[in-house]
Structures are given as C-alpha cells and as structure tokens.
Amino acid sequence: MKTMSVSKMLKNSIAINCLLMGLLLSSAARSDETKWISIGSLHNWYSSAGCEREIGRTLRSAEQQDGLRWPAQFNLQDCQVAKALWIGTTNYTDPIIDQTFDYKVVHIGPRGLDEVSEFMPVEFKLIGKFQHPSVVVDGLLASHTTYMDIVDELDETLKADRMLYNVVNTSVGITMTRRIYAFSQQHNDNYFIYEYIFKNTGIYDKAGNKHNKTLTDVIMFFQFRLSPSRESGLGGLNYMPQSASWGHNTMNHVLHPFYGDDMRCFYSWHGLHSKCTFDNIGAPYIAIGGRLGAAQFPGVITLHVDKSATDKTDDQQQPFSTPYLDSGAEITRSNDQFNPITMANEYAVMNAGHTPLTHAQYVGSGYPDQFEPISQSGKSQCLGYGPYDLAPGDSIRIVFAEGVNGLSRVMCDKIGTEWLSGATPFILPDGSTTNNADEFKNAWVFTGIDSILKTFSRAKENLESSFDIPQPPPPPNVFEVKSGGDRILLKWADNAQSWHGFAGYRVYRAIHKPDTTFNLIFQCGPATDHPDIVNEYMDQTAQRGFDYYYYVTSYDNGNSNTIQPGVPLESSLFWTRTNEPAYLRRPAAESLKQIRVVPNPFNIRAKNLQFGDSGPDRIMFVDLPPVCTIKIYTERGDLIYTLEHTDGSGDEAWESVTSSRQVVVSGVYIAYFETPDGQSAFRKFAIVR
Numbered sequence: 001m002k003t004m005s006v007s008k009m010l011k012n013s014i015a016i017n018c019l020l021m022g023l024l025l026s027s028a029a030r031s032d033e034t035k036w037i038s039i040g041s042l043h044n045w046y047s048s049a050g051c052e053r054e055i056g057r058t059l060r061s062a063e064q065q066d067g068l069r070w071p072a073q074f075n076l077q078d079c080q081v082a083k084a085l086w087i088g089t090t091n092y093t094d095p096i097i098d099q100t101f102d103y104k105v106v107h108i109g110p111r112g113l114d115e116v117s118e119f120m121p122v123e124f125k126l127i128g129k130f131q132h133p134s135v136v137v138d139g140l141l142a143s144h145t146t147y148m149d150i151v152d153e154l155d156e157t158l159k160a161d162r163m164l165y166n167v168v169n170t171s172v173g174i175t176m177t178r179r180i181y182a183f184s185q186q187h188n189d190n191y192f193i194y195e196y197i198f199k200n201t202g203i204y205d206k207a208g209n210k211h212n213k214t215l216t217d218v219i220m221f222f223q224f225r226l227s228p229s230r231e232s233g234l235g236g237l238n239y240m241p242q243s244a245s246w247g248h249n250t251m252n253h254v255l256h257p258f259y260g261d262d263m264r265c266f267y268s269w270h271g272l273h274s275k276c277t278f279d280n281i282g283a284p285y286i287a288i289g290g291r292l293g294a295a296q297f298p299g300v301i302t303l304h305v306d307k308s309a310t311d312k313t314d315d316q317q318q319p320f321s322t323p324y325l326d327s328g329a330e331i332t333r334s335n336d337q338f339n340p341i342t343m344a345n346e347y348a349v350m351n352a353g354h355t356p357l358t359h360a361q362y363v364g365s366g367y368p369d370q371f372e373p374i375s376q377s378g379k380s381q382c383l384g385y386g387p388y389d390l391a392p393g394d395s396i397r398i399v400f401a402e403g404v405n406g407l408s409r410v411m412c413d414k415i416g417t418e419w420l421s422g423a424t425p426f427i428l429p430d431g432s433t434t435n436n437a438d439e440f441k442n443a444w445v446f447t448g449i450d451s452i453l454k455t456f457s458r459a460k461e462n463l464e465s466s467f468d469i470p471q472p473p474p475p476p477n478v479f480e481v482k483s484g485g486d487r488i489l490l491k492w493a494d495n496a497q498s499w500h501g502f503a504g505y506r507v508y509r510a511i512h513k514p515d516t517t518f519n520l521i522f523q524c525g526p527a528t529d530h531p532d533i534v535n536e537y538m539d540q541t542a543q544r545g546f547d548y549y550y551y552v553t554s555y556d557n558g559n560s561n562t563i564q565p566g567v568p569l570e571s572s573l574f575w576t577r578t579n580e581p582a583y584l585r586r587p588a589a590e591s592l593k594q595i596r597v598v599p600n601p602f603n604i605r606a607k608n609l610q611f612g613d614s615g616p617d618r619i620m621f622v623d624l625p626p627v628c629t630i631k632i633y634t635e636r637g638d639l640i641y642t643l644e645h646t647d648g649s650g651d652e653a654w655e656s657v658t659s660s661r662q663v664v665v666s667g668v669y670i671a672y673f674e675t676p677d678g679q680s681a682f683r684k685f686a687i688v689r
Contacts, residue, residue, distance in 0.1 A: 032056060032113060035126050036148040037182045039161050039574055040189025042404055043072040043148070044080070048124040050168040050176055053109035054082035054225070065230035065245055068298055070190055070404035073573065075515040076231035079268075079298045079404055081247050082380075084109030084223035084332070085119075087174055087198070088347045089215045095204060096171060097338060103347035106172045107335035110223055110327070110380070118337055120206050122175075123167040125152035129160070130474060133493075133575050137481040142580035159467035160193075171337060173211050174218070174390070175201040183462070184572035185472055187563045191403030191459045193303070196220070199395035212392055219386035220398060221350040224300060225327045226250055226268040227378070228406075232283035232293035239285050239293075241275040241369075247327060247378035248369040249273040249280075253360035254322045254381070264319065266358075266381050267299030267452045269445075274367040279438040282407075282416070282445040290420030292412035292441075297448035298404040301456035303463050305385055309394035318398075321384030323352040324359040328377030350384050401459035406448035409517065415444045458563075470560035472569035473499035476535075479552055479576040485649075488539040488548060488582045496554035496571070497533065503557045503568060504528060507537050507550060512613035514549040514579045525555070544622075544651070545598070547581035547614040581614075585649035586622060592681040594623035595673055601686035602656070617656035617663060619685070621671065624650050628675045635668040656687065665689060 033048040034057050044067045045057050055064055067080035085108050092104035096117075108119040115121055128151035135143035149162075160181040168176045181193040198220055202210035225247050230236040233245035243249070251271035255261035273280050283294035305318035325332065331349060336342055355362075359379050363371050368378065385398050407415065418426065419441040425433035426440030429447050434440055462469050476492035496502055504525020508518035522537045524530040542548055553576070555568040589595065598620045599610050611618045621630060621643075630643040630652060640658040656664050666689045674680045 032115065033121070033124055035124070035150065035164060037126070037162050037164060037180065037192065038072065038144060038148040039132070039182060039184045040572055041071050041073065041574075042190045042192070043067075043069040044192065046164055046166070046180065047108075047113075048121040048166065048168075049108045049113055049115050049119045050121070050166060050178060051085040051108040051119075051222075052080070052083045053113055054111050056109075056113065062235045065227055065233050065235055068226070068402070068404055070296055070298075071409055073515065073577075074409055076229070076236040077296070078230040078235075079226055079228045079296050081227045082110040082223075082225040082327070086221040086223075086335075086346060086350060087170060087172055088217075088219045088221065088343070088350050089172055090217040090347075092172065092215070093213070094338070095209070095211050099338075101340050101343060103340070103344045104172055104337070105335075105343040105346045105350070106170050106337050110225060110332050112335040116206065118171050120169045120171075121167070122169055123165065125165050126150060127153045127155050127158060127163045127165055129156060129158040129162075130154065131477070133475050133477045133479055135479045135576055135578060137578050137580040137582050138483050140580050142481070142578045143576070144579055145575070169201070169203045169206075171204050173200060173202045173204045173213065173215065175199050175203060181467065183469070184575070185469060186570060186572070188458055188462055188469055189572060190405055191401045191455050193401045193459060193463060194399065196398045197395050198390075198398070200390040200392055202392055214392065215390045217387040218390055218396075219321070219347070219350045219384050220396070221321070221382060221384045223325060223332075223380045223382045224266075224268075225378070225380040226252075226298050228268070228270045228294040228296040228298060229283075232270070232285065237285060237293065239287065240280065240283055241273050243275075243369060243376050243378075244270070244273055244283075246376065247380070248376060249367065250378050251360045251363060251368050252324055252358065252379060252381040254354075254358040256319075256322060256354065257317060258322075258354040259358070263301060263453070263456065264316070265299055265301035265453075265456050266322070266383070267297050267449065268381065269297050269448065270294035271363070271368045272366070274370050279442070281438075281442045282412075284416045284419060284441065286420060289413075290416035290418075292407065292416045292445065295407040295412050295445050295448060296404050297406045297452040298402070299452050299456070300383065300400050300402045301459060302383070302398075302400045303460055304397065304399040306396045306398070308388060309390055309396060312397065319383040319385050320387075321350060321352055321382070322354050323349060323382050323384075324355065324379040325349060325382050326373060326375050326377065327380045328375040332380075349382075351387070352384075399463060401456065401463075403452065403455040403459060405451035405455045407444060411444070415441055470562060470569060472571050473502050473554040473556055475554060475571040475575035476505075476552055479578075481550055481578060481582045483582045483585050485585055485587050486540070488542050488584070489536065490539065490550060490552065491536040492552050492576075494535050499554070499556065501556035501559055503555055504533060505535075506553045506555060506570065508553070508573065509539065510549045511546055513547070514577060518549075518551065518573070518577075542582075542584050544584040544586065545611040545615065545618065545620050545653075547583055549578045549581060551575075551577040585647070585651050588626040588648060588650045589623035592625065592673060592675070592679055595681055595683060596622050597671060597683050597685040598622055601688055603688045605688075615653060615655060619654050619656055619687075621645075621652045621654065621673075622650060624652055624673070625675050625679075628673050630654075631672045631674075633670045633672065635670065640664065
C-alpha cells in the first residue's frame, strides 16, 4: 500500500478545506429569503436582498416569468422576468481591497446575487394592518394566504393593508431602506408603492465596519425586464414562440418631460413576434377559442425624487436616465464589484440619459425580437436616478409605483373569441366598426394603455393623500365551509359589522376550480332580497360530484367611494377565497347491496354530462358504508388502484388513474369493497375512451 507524505496530506487537506469554504461561500452568496404581497388583484414576491433577480424565487428556468401576477385571480398571469438595482459612484477608494476605482458599481440582479459581501440584508419583514382571515374547508386550511401572506408584525395604525419593510447594507457604504405598500381597496389593488431611502451610513460589510467618505456622483439604477404573460409562454400553455417567455418581443414605452410628457413613467406590452404566423398582439390562444393570454400592460411611474440630499422637493426631471438595455448583454451577466473595466462600462450605461426615441418608437410597427442588436432576450427598461453627492449621514428618497392593468379576463375571452370567429362587422372601443379582425383585436388590447395610465394616476393621488384613501370594511376574520349530504354550509365572523357604513355581505361561488370567474349567489343587507344581516348561508343548489369554491366579502353603503360614488367598497376576494373544494357528501349506506358506480359506463365524450372540469376523469362510488377499502382491478384481475374510504360519508371519488398515476384505458373493471368487519362486495363497470 502506498503511503502519502505529510506535506501532500496537508496540501490535500488545504485544498479540500478551500473547496468546502468556496462551496459554503457560494451557497451563502446565493441564499435568499422571499416574501409575497398577495392581498389585491396584483401579487408579487420580494427578495431580502432588495431587488428581484431572474428566477430568484425558485431557481427553475421554467418559472422565468414569475411575479407581477395580474389579474391574480387566474393562474399563469405572471409578467415579471427579472429586475436589477445597481448603485454606482465615482472616485471611490474601496476599503475592502484598498484600491481606488474611477467607477464603483454594486449590484443585485438581473442575474447575480451576493448577500455576503455586496447587498447584505439586515431586516426583512411583512407588516399588516390586520392578520389574514382564517379560512377552513372541511377542517383543512384553505386559503393561499396561509403561505403567501405571512405577516411578521401587526400595526393597526398602518394606512396600507400591507407594508414590506426591507433594510439592506451595500459594500459601497449606502444602506437602502425600502417600504413597499399594498392596498386591497378595489380601485387601488393593482399597484404597489415603493419608497426607498438611500443613506450614506458608511457600512460596507457584514461585520458593520464603516468608512467616513463622501460619495460622489451616486446613481441608483433600476432595470425592469418584463414579459406579459406566463399563460402564453414556456412555463404556461406554451403556445407562443419560446423566446416570448424571456421578453424577446416585449415593447417598452417611456413618458417623460424629456419627450414633452407630463407623466414620468414607462409601460410595456406583448409585441409582435417574427416567428408567429398570425398577428399575436394580446397573444390569442387559437386552440382554446382565441382567448387573449397577454393583454396586460405592466409599468412603473415615478412619484417623488429628492432634488438633493439637502433639497427634499420633488425633482420632476428625474429619472435623469431612461435607457433600454439588451437583457442578454454581457454587461448584465458578469457583475464583478472589483473589476474596473466592467464597472466603468456599467456606469456609462447608468449615466446614459435619455435616448432620442423610446424603445417602442424605434421599433414602431416592426418586430421587437428583430430589433438591433438582435438577441434572444429582448430589451429591459431602465430608470436611473441621480447623480448625487452624499456626505456621511446624507440620504435620498425615491418613490415610485409599479402596477399592471389591461383588459379583464371576461373581455380577453370575448375579444379573442370574436377575433377568431371572424364574424364581421367588429365593434371597436369607440363604437365604430371594422371588418379587419386584427384591427379590432389590437384596438381593444391597446385600451390597456389608458387603463395603466389611470392606475398610475390613482397611485399618485394615493401618495399625495398620505394614503388616506377610503377603505372598505374588513373581511370576516373567520370563514368556514362544511360539505354536507344535500347542502354546503358557509359561516363567517361578524367583526366587519362594527365598521362605519357597513351594509352587508356577499357570497360568491365557482365550480370546478378556484382560478376562474366567481358568480354572486347570495347577499344580505338593505336593498337586497335578504335585508336582514346574517352570518351563514346554506348552498342548496350544489350538485353531487362537482367541486365548489367560495369567498365572502363585506361591503359598505357606497358613501365613501370617491371614484365611483354610490358604488359600495367591498373587501377583497383574496382574503377569503377558498382553494380546497367543498362537495356534497351523501350519508353512508346501511348495506353493501346499495353500492353503485356512477357513471356506468363512463364515456369520456360525455364528460360535460358527468362531472365536467371538476373531474373530467372522475368516477364516483356512492352509497358506501362509513369505512371501507376499495380495490380496483382490470377484468383479468390485475390490481391497479386502492382507495381507503374513511370519512364516514357515502361517497368516494376515483379519477380513473392507476397507482402510478396513469389514466386507465377503455375496458371493463371490477371494484372490490371490503369493510373492517370483513363484509365485501363486487361491482363491474365500463370505461370508454
């Protein structure tokens, strides 16, 4: 056996330790905490590092479009690909490596993240005006808020419904404090207001060491890579060209006094794609009737920027820099805070000012995916604020709002269906008509511009009022749904009834799935069919075999609604919407002779006559004993699935799958039923596919 010298063993030990240390540092540099704000129609996730990088929440490329979900009631509505925040300064002597840089830039995103030595989180918490309601269906927690609205601290004096509080030190000595405000009021629930304080604290490392330097020509540079929406993309229904998922065909348009505008904002939309064989504005999904899958207009409006560290009035020429940036450019990838060449190049982009034309103006009626320089990643819209000189202790306040608006889901279905049908004449938004289907579709999609500008105006008014917008009554703080044999019982708490102007409750229901349109099925209060205030409702119209989802809202008399006077303000559906199904459960049978298989035969072509989208492959075993084991065999005797029926009801559902989750084929099957005391029965049934 060969022996190893002490020196060689020592070298190997050092190498291994260095490798382990490198892996630990690498892991630490990538570590991140995330939180959601999800109490209005716009949902988004946030990073403890201070900005939301590419696939930073899940690290899965299939979820590249992740965040800025609107309308969040529906699945796959994400419009966000990546964001970045770079902070740059000039003539900086770096105490970390004792080197002077002409340009020093520190980074979070669009891809990189270093929470150990660059953007170092100090505090990260979600503060709520009240806790989210307790929502329970048949004993199960049944709301997305259980895992997407984790409140760390309650503050009853908070004017917003939620505030995310985030403090981050940076290796350039600037401490960033950001507060993100969210509202559930129906006219103000599709935007977030971001308030940033950038302060020269001098803290440049995790140990809390400080420099005592005046920072010169400081620029705060935000990058927004947007792509409406995931529904049409790779991580969704995947019917658009793959690069659309990366924002390849995203269009960005800037409004700014530089271009002669009153507003300081930008908005983006799903533009034409050269690989599409049809006009893809709005991303109509031809395979399912033409529904528009990307009619959203996300964007950002600047609301306040300090003129200087000593002049806190709003500088209406800010942002001073609004370039668009190739999202796949090398400059977005190799963010090295100690490389003088890359930092000089980055600072040049940050300091670029305004382009003669906006990105959308340059592209015009062309294809953004073919816009020079051609890349597979499209263009990010950037906002640069500054440059500022910050002495020790100086700070700059920047406030902007980020929102999404556009056609409602109902209108996306309507316009897409009419576009695909080709039935002329088409009615345009202004009431005139056209025989051109694309003109019709696109005119309706682009009403989203007016919608997002209206959203921006409401955010501006909200900030100017110091968040004193009228509020709806709070939601019931407990909502419980219980499945029964011939009805489904809903109960809710009465805490909202002490609210000034409280007028009543409304109950909404959806069938098959929770991410769909809900319909009003009951309301109580003055001027309704049920003028007496109650705190429960029995749904006696439910049918056996179908899944039902609910939410309950409280509403006021409409006197406080300043946007639509007389229209009641109503608590958000997201507080109480259930995500676990309720369904009718018949009483257990007394004899095994009563057991039936429904439907029998099962025919996939008749699914709408069976259990529809609640269970397109569903077969029900009904009139069961309270407890039994159900074993399903092929006609030749192969066991393919076992069900344990233990809930005491007379129903059990089987989704026509084997134990390996494969959908079964056409044929004759045998169900064997056995009770704990040894009684048994058989039933034959047929499946036709």
